[in-house]
Amino acid sequence: MSEINIINGHCDANGFLQNSEFLFGKGDYHKALQNAKAALQIEDRNINACIIAGRSATKLKRFEESYNFYRDGLTIDPKNKIITEELIDLQKILLDHFDKMSLEAEEQDYNAVHLCSQEVYPGDQELFLLEKEILEKKYKVDSCLHSTIVDPIKKKEAAKSLMNAHTNMLAGNTDAAIRQCTIALDADPLNIAARQLRAQLDQEKGNIEKSVQDVMAIPKTNRSVDIWKFGGILLHQLGLPIHAEFWYRKATSLSQMKDIEAAMLFQKVRVERIYGPLTIDYPIKVDFTKYGRSIFATKSMNKGEIAFEDKPVILGKLLQFKDISACDHCAASLLTPTEYFGDKYAEFNPALRSLIQEKWPKDDSVKCSSCQREVYCNAQCQKEAWEQYHQLICPNKNVHARALYDLHDNAGYGSNKDGIKEEIWVPQYSPILLARMWAMIVMEAKRLMRQSGLTQPAVEHWAMAKMPLRKFIVFGKTSVASKMPEVFNMMRSIFSDCGDGVKYEITEEEFNARYYQATCNLQSYSSSLSTPVHVFLKNLNEVEGVATMLLLQHIKEEPKVATFAGMFPLHASLNHACDNNVEIIDGLVDGRPGVYVRVFRDVKAGEEIFTTYIDTTMPRKIRRAWLFKSFNFWCQCRRCQFEGDGPNICTNCGKYAQEDRKFPHCGKCQKAWYCTVLCQKEAWVKGHKVICQLQHSKVNPKAIKTDLQDR
The missing domain is CATH 1.25.40.10 (Tetratricopeptide repeat domain)
Incomplete structure (x- = not known):
């Protein structure tokens, strides 16, 4: 099978899996991972695909991604020996990587001011x-x-x-x-x-x-x-x-x-x-602490309560979901009966198909009338997208944007400077999202320009146009423009002519800043609460009869929905803690997909609200390594302070054990080690008691602020 066919997905799960194993054997871990992901998109419970994806991600040093693939594999087969052994090897690699990072980057506190x-x-x-x-x-x-x-x-x-x-x-x-x-x-x-x-x-x-x-x-x-x-x-x-x-x-x-x-x-x-x-409508306030913006409860909240809702300033699909039908502007699901029922739909008798068509919500979706490459749930979303950003990056209006949409369709693969096809866009989210950021700025600046009767945006117009993005922090050290030169040059070309004699110069500094602004703030979410299937079931409840009963037997699986990445202004103010007290779940905000921040553990008035950026079921050392790698800080949360890294060092005083000796652990949680009973008692009073008593259930994947920088 040709490379193009593999990338475009013209292959069943087994075909993708075979190609993944072949490419892994050749040492092409990028493409091996891509094919394993494609197999999982078709068969999400394919344990062999989980294994090869985990191995490929490990070779690429995408450790969190590797861990997640293995974890997904264990949900399919909890006793799988291959995954268990490879997880042990992965943990050793992670610990070595952590020790190396600790030497290169001194653990230090900082003041965000x-x-x-x-x-x-x-x-x-x-x-x-x-x-x-x-x-x-x-x-x-x-x-x-x-x-x-x-x-x-x-x-x-x-x-x-x-x-x-x-x-x-x-x-x-x-x-x-x-x-x-x-x-x-x-x-x-x-x-x-x-x-x-x-x-x-x-x-x-x-x-x-x-x-x-x-x-x-x-x-x-x-x-x-x-x-x-x-x-x-x-x-x-x-x-x-x-x-x-x-x-x-x-x-x-x-x-x-x-x-x-x-x-x-x-x-x-x-x-x-x-x-x-x-x-103003929520029991929270945003404050500024030494760690930056932080959210505090203004009243006590119980487990299960919604602390606040949030809708995105900007959004874009995650590349692995690019082929699942959804509105490109608001993320609403556009699932059709044939997509949901699959091959069974053709086997239904005419009466059943007629009932489905009658009760399935009306399809008002429209495509961009110019390029036909973006789809919207209705004409209103189409109009909003066009006015806010799409007219600047529409491939039919801007020839330079065609390469951008091709890059999206090929899941980040394109031609490098030597003309060789390779992965030139690394993040999980679509590069279209990044282009939309600049397009929104330019469109607003031009609107203010025309309002002022000018032919070029003034300095204050550009400043006003950038205001919505000021709510999102920017932090990153390395130059991504030099790591992804093809994408950098692509964006420069797209915005070299924005119409009306206006251009937006994307410098290396600007490219890096917007990239890190997106990467540091994006949250994955979907329309899982409001798919056409939900509406269909509601409509079906109004009908009685044999046909309805027959249909209900076929409605067992959760509908597949596209996952998007969005920048949410309030959500972006949440800080991380490994003993988080809220979780992020899909929600409906003003009738459109958004996020709910739900209380995970009872919160008292005045207490800071914490989410988690990673899977906190991992050991302390690995958690802190990933947080530093992905978000550039050494976690100092309460849990990290009162959990230990192993029996060779006292969790309380930092004393090292002699070579032939190991310190005893806490008898309850077994996650802290002490050189003496006195140290154990001191730690218990200072905070280990609270951590020890917390029951850390498995983290909901929706609560994880995914490392969207590297995939």
């Missing part, structure tokens, strides 16, 4: 002027003190009153201290110390307006880092976030980024104003 920008957002200038008007008219704030000449005697009187104010403050007599500050300021309005002290005392009493009046009256040249920071706190309390950010930005700049508190407070204000509107 260093990765965050304080740049002014588009539109903030107008909001700043509006807040300034509020300060002047509502709170009677003067911008600063007017310079006056003060009599030396008055200055001495002011100094004496300031000393009295301090004395009263230390004695706990706040009102008297404020009066003394006022006497000092009447004598010397430029006494900065008296004005600052009165502002602090007024804040303690809850007189925020008076406090702000004093702080803002201090001349800018006399404002220290602490005054700028204090002013930011007051302005935030008054509900003026743009001014608060301005003052925190000044404090951070003046301290040359050494005042971490000011930088943290800036990000807290920014996160609150951006995410506050998104959380």
Whole structure:
């Protein structure tokens, strides 16, 4: 069979499996893995395909993927000796890999504030002027003190009153201290110390307006880092976030980024104003901690409750599901009766087929009228896709985009610079998703351009167009443009001419940034809760008769649905913990496929909500290795702190055992080892008790933030 036929899927499961084994023997592990995946797509319970896929992924050092294939194989045959032995070998490889990574990259804590920008957002200038008007008219704030000449005697009187104010403050007599500050300021309005002290005392009493009046009256040249920071706190309390950010930005700049508190407070204000509107209907809030954006519960929630729902800003299919019918814009399933019933459909008698056609939901799907290469569930999705991004990357309108869609159809395979067919796109998600990001930016910038009566987008138009993507972090070290040069050049060509004389230059830095932005934030999801089969069954319940009973006998399997990758703004704020308390499941949001964040374990008000990015059933050492490899951090969660790596090192104090000795483990969980009873007791009190008592059931695959970077 030719290579093209294999890639395009013109082969049954056994044919793919045979080709996979042949290619593995030749050492072509990329294609061996691709063929094994194709076999599993046709027969998802083919244990031999799981084994060859696991072996190929191991050779490619895609360890998590390999582990998942073996794990899937064990769900088919829990006692399979081949998989059991190869899992043991895989664990040894992983541990060696972990030890190597530990030597190359020192385990260290970090503060996410260093990765965050304080740049002014588009539109903030107008909001700043509006807040300034509020300060002047509502709170009677003067911008600063007017310079006056003060009599030396008055200055001495002011100094004496300031000393009295301090004395009263230390004695706990706040009102008297404020009066003394006022006497000092009447004598010397430029006494900065008296004005600052009165502002602090007024804040303690809850007189925020008076406090702000004093702080803002201090001349800018006399404002220290602490005054700028204090002013930011007051302005935030008054509900003026743009001014608060301005003052925190000044404090951070003046301290040359050494005042971490000011930088943290800036990000807290920014996160609150951006995410506050998104959380108003949910019992959560988004905050900023040293690990970046974090989500906290604002009320207690029980297991099974939905903490919040989320819908994607942008989405695209996972390549392994590219041939399963679904709307390319909203991810809705477009499953047909023939796809669901398969060969049995042709065997049904005419009456049964007629009943199916009658009760199956109406098919309103349409294809792109220009390229015919994208399909939508209805005309509304077609219109939205065209207006938001598709017209720029439609292969019939943009000749450079044809290679992009061919790359998608060939599951990441294309011609390299030497004209040889190989895997030039590595991630699991479709490269079309990445192109849509740039297309959305360009389309919005052009809309704002036309609205302003210009022929080219202004700087602020580009900035406004990028705003929806600012909610997603960007973190990555290596240059993916140099690793995937063909795709980099492809994207550059696609956006070299965006119509109307507009172009978007994709530099290497821009390519890397958007790639990592997608890879770090994408979550897999599907329309599993709302397929045509669900509607069909609901309609069928209204019909009684023999035909209905016969049909119900054939409806046993869950319908196959395409899995998509989406960027969800609230979901992207969830941090990882190996003892996660929420899980991600498929949901319906505003009538379209989205995600639900469901409470996995009871959550108390004020507690941070954690998801998990990986399969947490793995040992601690392997979990941490994969998290570092995929997400560039060493996990310091509660479970990782109080579980150990083995009997050779004390989980509590880090002491190493002698060569001929092993430390005893915790008798309950058997996942921690201690050099002495004292260490065991200390660890129990500090946190091992909680971890030990948690029952870690098998993680729902939908709860795993898949490593979408490498497949």
